[in-house]
């Protein structure tokens with residue numbers, strides 16, 4: 001593999017980091033229970049799903065250290081790369097999209113069998129990769145991610161059939177800036193964008209009185225390293241600053257149902273960076289949007305026993 005090879009050309013795992021199931025029974029063992037699927041439907045998220053073992057966490061942490069170095073030989077492949085350059089490089093606040101093109105562990109994370117199976121259940125459809133993200137908050141750093149709904153940034157793809165899987169690479173706690181959610185907010189509809197950085201609660205001004213009551217019932221989702229939380233594209237979520245003495249690192253895999261199409265006419269202004277946006281009306285597919293789970297192929301058509309959203 002040469003130094004600038006783009007890993008996006010591989011639409012299957014490149015390493016043995018994530019062993020793939022080879023029978024229907026093995027897939028079934030990874031599936032959420034019907035209670036967990038109901039919880040997702042009621043709350044708009046389901047937390048504490050084990051995705052990585054400790055070796056996989058270690059492997060991704062090492063590769064993340066490399067990705068955070070702006071001199072990485074494949075840095076130009078990121079879709080977006082944001083570092084707070086005024087900070088010391090060891091304590092930098094980091095948000096980037098596109099790590100899957102650059103480091104093998106983050107490429108193969110897309111093919112985590114748990115992510116593949118759970119996304120199938122929560123999208124109730126064949127699953128395509130949308131994009132990935134890395135969110136790292138160094139020790140004792142502001143790093144607020146204001147309350148938001150992911151779909152408010154994704155209207156350039158339609159219809160809304162999206163899912164987020166946020167994976168902890170450190171134990172996440174209230175002190176180090178774990179994710180917070182508003183249960184039931186996925187039923188609020190799409191609210192205007194109020195921004196990701198800055199004032200944590202700016203969204204509050206757009207809420208009606210019943211939404212404000214929900215807003216006050218926000219919950220912190222603390223995770224062990226290697227666990228994930230899956231959330232609906234309209235679920236309101238955000239994270240407070242890291243006031244602890246250790247980093248809070250997270251990897252995100254964003255997914256779509258197969259059949260979602262590109263709608264760049266909805267994009268306003270700059271800000272899409274190096275994102276591989278397809279022409280208007282084209283179905284997401286091709287090099288940058290691999291198919292991750294096809295129930296007909298993986299489950300040989302025997303899909304009846306697996307609980308899905310909407311059943």
Ligand SMILES: O=C(O)CCC(=O)C(=O)O
Pocket residue numbers: 133135145150164166177178179237238239250252
């Ligand atoms: O990692 C964070 O604190 C924010 C993550 C987030 O907003 C997201 O994955 O949609």
